[in-house]
Amino acid sequence: MASLPTDPKLSASVSDGVLRLAGEFTVWTLGQLPPEAGTASRLELSGLTRLDTAAAWYLTGREREGASLDGLTGTQAQLLDTVRQALPQPEAESAGPAGWRLMLEQTGRRMVAALVFLREIAEYLGRFLAALARGIRHPGDFRFTSLVYHCQETGLRAVPIVALMSFLIGIVLAFQGAVQLRQFGAEVFVIDLIAISILRELGILLTAIIVAGRTASALTASIGSMKMNEEIDAMRTLGLDPDMVLILPRVLALIITLPILGLIANIAGLVGGALMSWIELGISPSMFRYRLLADTSVDHVIVGLSKAPVFALIIGVIGCHAGMKVGKDAESLGAETSRAVVNAIFAVIVADALFSIFFSEVGL
Structure with a gap:
């Protein structure tokens, strides 16, 4: 490092809250200030013979802290004014809307975000249908x-929790209906209550909710972790279409397995309802089966299971979309x-609400 042509000298002393500076106050002599210089409330600068922008920046900072500057030529x-004007000024925050304008x-903003989300879905x-x-x-x-692998993961492994959930729902419906x-x-009409509730609405709806919580998170986590590790970019580099490799098998597996899970849920719910009807009301399984076949259309x-492919498509597309949105x-x-x-x-x-309105309007 090149040495200075001259050795700048600065005299600095603090007494009675006054910092007195004399000599050359530059970037090279800033380090010569005593530690108690920051406590001075007034700076006496009449003895300065030289002042540069670094020292002027220090003086403007002390000035903003409330210290007074005396004795400047x-x-x-003028140099101090130039430094003050060059300092960045915080932008004044404009007052935002309030009251009903804010609402x-x-x-x-929420409506725009919802429309953007619907456009992305x-x-x-469309990418799934094209694939x-x-x-x-x-x-x-x-x-x-x-x-086949995703059918096993989303369908076969979900059978126990779906069957147990629907079995318990059938028991609850039978008990509450009996009361x-x-x-x-x-x-005796508790049989109709159980049959219509489970076959038409609760069986497939609760199955879809369980699959949504179980499979949508799994889809997002698996695709998202691949995106974090840049595996999807590697697929594109190798000429592989992520829609064919990732989206198509996962969504198609859901479309295949959710109706099957819905059918299992219906059977388990009816079994649970029949068991509770036998225990609580004394309705034998043969009587339950007879009224079920005679009075239930x-x-x-058809109404219940026809919803399954649509629910599966919704869950799969939302899960894959969320996985592709994961960052680094x-x-x-x-x-x-x-x-x-x-x-x-x-x-x-x-x-499901839209399906209910539609089937009600067409008379099913």
Whole structure:
């Protein structure tokens, strides 16, 4: 490092809250200030023979802290003004909307975010349909092994929890229905209550909710971890289509397995209802089966199971979309996983409500 042509000298002393400086106050002599210089409330600068921008920056900082600057020459004061004008000024925060304006702004932002989300979901639905059409046209590109694996993961492994849940729901419906209908001497109609509730609504709806919580999170976590590790970019580099490799087998496996799970849930729910009816009301299994077959239309089964492919498509597309939205950090993976579960369950419930309105209008 080159040495200075001259050795700058600075005299600095603090007494009675006054910092007196004399000599050359530059970037080279800033380090010569005594430790108690920061406590001085007034700076006496009449003895300065030289002042540069680094020292002027120090003086403006002390000035902002409330210290007074005395004894500056005209040239030194002009340099200090130049440094003051060059300092960055914090931008004044504009007052945001308040009251009903704030409410309208927040509502508008949420509506725009919802529309953007729906557009992205429609995009991923189109990507799945395009991959499905490609798989039909070119069966060699379809990964049947991956489909079987995901059918096992999303379908076979979910059978115990789905069957147990539906069995318990059947027991609860039978018990609560018996308590209420016994007041009117119409205990036998608990069979119709169980059959219609489970076959038409609760069986497939609760199955879809369980699958949404179980599978949507798994889809997001698996695809999201691959995206974090840049495996999806590696697929594209190798000429592999992520839609064919990741999205198509997962969504198609859900479409295949959810109706089967719904059928298992219906059977388990009816068994639970029949068991509780036998225990609580004394309705024998043969009587339960007779009234079930005589009074329950097959339309209820068709209505319930017809929702399954749509629910499966909703869950799969939302889970894959959330997985593809994961960033490079683990925090985004957790956030997208939680968001996928919430969105999938909400979308399933909304779709079920729309199905109920539709079937009511067509008379089913």
